[in-house]
Amino acid sequence: YSRVCAQAGWRTPEEGPRMGNCYAPAALPSSDGVMGNNTSTRIERAEKTGVLVLQKQVPPLTKIPDRVLALGSLRTLDLNTNAISRIGPSMGELGKGLTMLTLTHNKLAELDPAISQLVKLEMLDVRHNKLAKLPREIGGCTRLKKLHLDANVLTELPPEIGALGGLTLLTASENRLASLPDEVGQLGSLVELDLTNNALLLLPDAMGGCKRLRWLKVRGNAELGALPVPLLVDTALDRVEVDDRLLGGDGLLSGEGSDVYNERRKALVDKEVATKMQGGDLKFST
Numbered sequence: 140y141s142r143v144c145a146q147a148g149w150r151t152p153e154e155g156p157r158m159g160n161c162y163a164p165a166a167l168p169s170s171d172g173v174m175g176n177n178t179s180t181r182i183e184r185a186e187k188t189g190v191l192v193l194q195k196q197v198p199p200l201t202k203i204p205d206r207v208l209a210l211g212s213l214r215t216l217d218l219n220t221n222a223i224s225r226i227g228p229s230m231g232e233l234g235k236g237l238t239m240l241t242l243t244h245n246k247l248a249e250l251d252p253a254i255s256q257l258v259k260l261e262m263l264d265v266r267h268n269k270l271a272k273l274p275r276e277i278g279g280c281t282r283l284k285k286l287h288l289d290a291n292v293l294t295e296l297p298p299e300i301g302a303l304g305g306l307t308l309l310t311a312s313e314n315r316l317a318s319l320p321d322e323v324g325q326l327g328s329l330v331e332l333d334l335t336n337n338a339l340l341l342l343p344d345a346m347g348g349c350k351r352l353r354w355l356k357v358r359g360n361a362e363l364g365a366l367p368v369p370l371l372v373d374t375a376l377d378r379v380e381v382d383d384r385l386l387g388g389d390g391l392l393s394g395e396g397s398d399v400y401n402e403r404r405k406a407l408v409d410k411e412v413a414t415k416m417q418g419g420d421l422k423f424s425t
Contacts, residue, residue: 182206189214189236196221208232219243219264231256243267243287255279266290266310278302289313289333301325312336312356324348332356335380339363347373356380368396377403 178193185191189212193200199222207216213234224246231253233240239262247268254260255276262285270291278299285308293314301322309326312335319334324345329352336359346352347369355370357363358380365385370376371392379392379400387393391401 179206182210185210186212191215192217194219194221194241202226203229203233210234211236213237215239217241218245221245223247225249225251227251228253230254233257235259238262238282240264250274250277252276258282261285263287273297273300275299281305284308286310296320296323298322304328307331307351309333312359319343319346321345327351330354335359342367342370344369346370349374352376354378358382365394366392366396371396371400375403376400377407379404 181191181193191207191210191213192215193204193207194217199220200218201222201224203218203223203226207213208229209232211234214236216233216237216239219241220243222245223242225248226242228251230251235256235258237257238259240257240260241262241264243264244267247265247270249270250265250273252274253276254263254274255278257280259282260280261282263280263283264285264287266287266289268291270288270293272293273288273296275297276299277297278301281302281304283303283306286303286306288309288311290313293311293316295316296311296319298320299322300320301324303326305328306326307328307330309329309331310333312333314337316334316337316339318340319342321343322345324343324347326349329349331354332349332352333356335356339357339360340362341364342357344367346367349370350373352370352374353376355366355376355378357366359382361382363382363385366379366381377400381392385392385394387397391397391404
C-alpha cells in the first residue's frame with residue numbers, strides 16, 4: 140500500500156496530516172482543474188508508473204483536468220469522491236491503455252458514448268452516482284471483467300451489455316431495475332451477479348446461458364416471481380440470496396427446478412464445512 144501511495148504522490152507522516160491510510164498532498168487542484176505542486180508531481184509520476192489517484196480532492200474536482208486527459212500511458216485512474224457531473228467525448232482521450240477506471244461517489248448523470256474507445260478497460264466502477272442509463276456503446280468495452288453500477292437510478296440495462304462476454308462480476312444493487320434484457324444470458328463468463336434492492340418482477344429464461352454463474356443476489360426485489368427454471372438447471376448456480384417468501388420451510392428454494400439447485404447448494408455447504416474443519420477457507424474467483 141505504501142508503494143501505491145508513493146506512486147500517487149502522497150506525503151509521509153512527518154510532512155502532513157493523515158488521510159485514511161495515506162497522507163494529504165501538499166497542494167490540491169481546484170475544481171477548475173488548476174494544479175497544485177503536489178498534484179503536478181503525481182501526474183509526472185503517473186507518466187512513468189501509469190497509476191494516478193486523485194480522490195477526495197479539496198475542493199472537489201468537477202471535471203477531469205486537461206493534464207490528466209493528456210496522459211497517454213495511464214493504466215489506472217481513480218477519481219472517486221469528487222463532484223464530477225459529466226465527462227463528455229473527452230473520456231475517449233483517457234487512452235487506449237487504460238484498464239481500471241474508478242469514478243465512485245461523484246455526480247455523474249451519464250456516461251459518454253466515447254467510453255467505447257477505452258478498448259482495454261477491464262474494471263469500471265461508477266457506484267454512487269446519478270446514472271439513469273448506460274450508453275449502448277458500453278458494449279464496445281469487450282475486455283471488461285468487472286462492472287460496478289450500484290447505487291445509481293438505473294431503470295434498465297442496454298441489450299449491448301450482452302457483448303461483454305468476458306465479464307465475471309456485475310453488481311447493480313440499489314437501482315430501479317424492473318427487468319433485464321435477454322442479452323444478459325450471453326454473459327457466459329459471469330460468476331457473480333448482484334441485483335439486490337431493485338424493482339425486478341421476473342428474470343429472463345435466457346439467463347440459463349450464464350453457464351458459469353454461481354452466485355446470484357436478488358434480495359429486496361419485493362415483487363420478484365419464481366426464478367426461471369433454465370437459471371436453476373442450466374447454470375453452475377450454487378448460492379442464491381433471495382427474500383424468505385421464495386424459500387420453503389426447510390430454508391431451501393422452492394418451485395420448479397429448485398431441486399437441481401438445492402443439490403448443488405447442499406454440495407457447496409458440505410464442501411465449506413469440510414474446508415473449515417481442515418482450517419482452510421473457500422472463496423469464489425471473480
